[in-house]
Structures are given as structure tokens and as C-alpha cells.
Amino acid sequence: MYVTKSEKVTSRLGSLNEDGWHYSGLPGLQWEAENARMGDRKVMKRIVEEVQADPRFEDFYHACINCGNCTAVCPPFRLVDFAPRIVVQKVMHAKDEPELLYQMMDQYIWSCFQCYSCWEVCPAQNNPGGLVAMLKESAVKHGLTSAKRSLEPYSKILYKVMTTGTQITPDMHSSNAPFRDWGGGKADLAKHLREERAAVAVETLAGTIDKSWKVDDRTMKELITIEKEAGVTDMVKQTLKDVAEMVEEAGEELGVPK
């Protein structure tokens, strides 16, 4: 048989995001002040302390002169309520007003494309996109509602990357969701996916359906071990428990102890 597909992985994926594919809405349109007001001040303070103690922080943040260069080149700024200058300003004032940072983490930051156009143009050498990446990570680690809402539609991708190191695998090109808006040509291709995939002239790709390329078991075992030891699996557990547990299950099958 020229096509390989793991039944276990397929059934796990089927149980995530069951109604096919739904959208997490436009981040940045809501300024979740209510949530911030209800938030735990101890958690808010801990987040600020963690961010400022992070080894990336001194490279990513210096001092903001409010020039707005970063916002001028920021793609989402043109379309939604999001500006990197605001992010850096709130990071700057986070020690005195941790609720400002917390409030922003609850939805606002999820608009960032992580393109790093801002880093390239900041005269103070700030890295607003880098700071956003740190804040997103913190939102996931602390299980913020906005992180849950933003990531739920993304759970299949998350699982695939964490277990195989690959994503947007051929088996995700069904003829309807999630790529309906990629048009009729794509839907046609999806109908003949197995044949098309078998005809790729690269041996490591040919016929692979549930991964982007053939990945050795020991490679996946190493990957899952790294995620466990580096605290990623535990971090994801705070936000998407079912995904983290499935990753652990996949790890156990490969011999990674829980």
C-alpha cells in the first residue's frame, strides 16, 4: 500500500473540535475590561514578575519613546484594534499597574501576526512582537479564558505539531472544512488526495497522509520528551487539557513515561 495513515491519530483528531471547524472571532475588537476587573491580583503580579525575569526580556524591552514606528508597519493595525506601541507602553507600566498588562493579555495580544516588522524599525531596539510572544505564552500558562477561546479552533494543529513536529497534514485537506474558502480547485484535489500524494516525487513525502513527511518513531519520542521536560505539556494542560492529555497518551505509546 502506498498510503500510510495512523487510525489512532485519526480518531484522536476526530474528537477535537468536533463540529468541524469554527472560528474564534475577531480578537482585538473587545477590550476585556470586565475580565480584568474580576481577575486575581496575585496572578496579575506574578505574571509581571515572570515576564520581567525572563531571559528574553532584557533583549526585547528597553524603553519606549512612543514614536509609533512599530504601529505604522504593523499589519493587524490596519484591520483591527491593535497597536504594538500600546503593548510596549503597557509592558513599560506593568510593575505599577499589573492590571493593565493583564487586561491586554485577555484578547488584545492575540491579534499579533508575529511578523516582527516592528522589531526591524524600532529606534529603541524594542521587540514588540517578541514581547507579545512572551505574553501569549504567559496567557496559556495561566489558563486565561482568552487563550482557551483563541486556541480551541486551533487544537488539531497544536496536537499535530506537538506529537509529529509537522502540521497542515494532507489528511486535514478534507473537501469541505477547514479549507472551504480555498475554492473548488482545492476541493477537487482533496477528493484525489491519496493519488496526488502518492505522486509526489520526494520519497519522504510520497504517500504520507497523517504527517507532512515520514517521521521516525524515535524522533517523535524525542520531541514529546522535550515538550514534557521543558514544561510545554503542563503549560498546555492549563489551557487545552484534552490536547495535553492526548499528547501524553501518544508519548506513552512511544515509551515516554507520563
Place this chain on the structure above:
Amino acid sequence: MTESQALNLGKGDEVEMRTVDLKFLQKLSMDRKAHLAYGKVEDYLRMLEKMKELERSGEIMVHHVGDEYEPATVKTLSGREKKVPTVELWQHKSCGQCGHIPGYISALYWIMAELKIPYVDDTNQTSCTAWNYYGSGTSNPVALSAVFARNMHAAYEKNAYPLIHCGTSYGDYKEVRYLMVMSREVRDQVKAILKKIGRDLVLPEELVHYSEWLHVKRNEIAGRRKFDVSNIKAAVHAACHTYKLMAEDFTYDPTIMEGRRPAPTTSVAMALGVDVKEYSTWSDCCGFGFRHILTEREISRSFAYFRKIQPIVRETKADVLLVHDTGCVTTLDKSQVVTKAHGFPETIPVVSDAQFAALAMGAHPFKVCQLHWHLADWKGLLEKIGIDWKTAETEYKDYVQALKEGAKPVYITPPPRRLKPRAKETFS
């Protein structure tokens, strides 16, 4: 008459400048970026020095770009000379390319096989996993560094030099190499994890994106072209993560657009004789946004179409948009479907520089370049190059049918390797 050009100031404002002045202004801003206000260059060079110190003290190993990799030299934004290995490459595949734009990888392999370049396509490779970090905050620096280090060690064991296909992996690896060298805390944590999986910390002396390899091979590639592509006009989109994310280390060349833009991709098109056009939103991102292209598609698509596709088509009338990153191919190609349904007429085929170069060298448009996975119409481009796509399509369909009936598949095969693997892998 003196040639003049409009400089777009955004929001519809433009100033008319002499082209020579505009180029001077852009060059000045590049120089500033490299040497004055953007003082990260010094930090980057310090990191490279520190990497040497750590190697001398035995704390890390370094995978050098030795003579066995037949390196070529390029200049980076920092002014530093960077060694680009040209043979015995360890193909660091991209999670974004292999599942749905396989021509991105097969065209590159085909070019290498044509040029008799030995390489390793390893199944013992993960992606950088930075998709999860940038897209969703579901990774951290220690995990990313450890994933980087395990892949780099796998390449070291195979005695092949990593060549990174994806712009994001290239950017992420520059970030985490920097972090691992500069932070003892991160380094120690990574070393402890590597020990658990039976690997050592081996950092590559140079991080090299595949477009830099194509750049140094451009004249050899041009010398083997089968089609005259001098009638083709192209626009180029460079990936943010190659030249904005740790901007210091990407290739620039004063002979390619006076060094005002990154050299790779543009240089390959120029070497092939293509007329490369500039446009006002050249430096804009493609609109990918990681999670956004999947779950907040309207933002991603709107940006891709209205800030890239539409101005490119209107201003340049180019026949093709050339890119060098998997996320950019996806976004710029796929974002043309819905807009077309809404009646926006501007459309342009989107392919990687490797796919375009392979087509010019006579590669099969479907068996090798896999153009049927691309959505924006490429037929006009092929016709203008002089490729008979209808015959090629029939050949491809026959091949697919033959495979279904049990024929043996034909794979791209590199020449035999000259270097022997270093060690047996121990982790089980």
C-alpha cells in the same frame, strides 16, 4: 528627461522623487538600519564571538562550515561575511510546505540533483515547532532551543550541513541560537534535556536559508536554463522571518538592487534574465499571521490581498510573484480565491524561487513543480515561458494512473554522498 518615481507615504499620500534620489534614500536607510540606530548588530557579532569562546572552553561543540561543504561567501546586513555550504546538505524540511505545497521542496531537490549536489533527506527530523510558539504561545524558549539542538545534532551525526527551507524555522533558529549562547540558564536547561534523549549540544557556525543557497548557485542555475525567460516580469516578496527577525544575518549584495533589499530570490530571477519589478508595499508582511490564516482568516486574507496582491498587480503588471517561504506561498496564493469570488480582478500566480528556477531549467511542471497544488492561475505564466502545460498535464495524469495500477514511483535521487556519517545514533 530625468526618471522619477512616486514614494508611497501611506494612506494615499505620495511624493514624486527622482528615481536616483529615491534609491539613495532607501540605501541610506538600509545603512542606518545596519549600523546606527538599529544597534543590534553589535550584540549579534558579540554572540558569534561568545559562541567561539564557549567552543574553546569545551562547553559546546560547533558544526563548522568546513571545506568539505565547499562554502561560498556572502555579505550579510551586518557587513559580516557568511559562509554558505553548497554540498552535503541536511534538508531541514518545513511543516508548512510538505503537506500542501510539495512543489516547494521537490523543485529544490530536483535542482540539486541536476547540479549533482549530494544531500540527506532525513526522516529523523522534526520541524522547528515554532509554529506553536509564534502562532499560539504554546511553546517556550527552552523547548524551542532543545528542538533546534536535537535537529542540529541529528544533522551533525549525519555529517551533513543543515539547510533550512522555512523562513520561520530560519528566524526561530537564529533567535534560539542567540538565546542559548547568551543565557547560561537556558543553555543548562537545554543540555539537561538533550542528555535525556542521548544528544549533545552542537550549534551550527552559520544558519543558512535555502534561498541563500539558490542565491550563491544562481549563475550555475542560469547556465542550465532551457527556456528563455527574459520576457517574464516578476515581483518578489521576501519573508519577514528571513530578513526582519534577527535582521543582521540575512544576505545582501550591493549588485542586487543596490543592496536596498535582501539579495536572495531577486538575484536568482535577475540571473535568469527576468525583469524584476519593485512596488510600493515591498516591505509589507504577506498577512500569514500563523493562527490567523487558520482561525481568523478574514484578517489574513484582507491584508494579503489589499496590501500585496492588488498593489503588486496594479503597479508592476508582473507575470509571477516569487517568494521564499512556505507560509508566504500559502497566504499569497490562497488569499486570491475569495477575493476573486467577490469580483476583484487582480490575480497573479505565486511560486517559490526554486519552483520558478526549476521551470526555467526544464523541470516538469506537475511531476516536479507540483503546480496543481497552487490555486492562482499559473497557465498564462507557463504559456508565456513556452511550456506546453496541456501535454505535461496528460503525462502527469498518466503517471498517477500508472501508480494506481501498481507502477513503481519515480523519486528525485541525489548523487551518492562523499561524506560518511559521524556516529551511530544512540537514543532508543
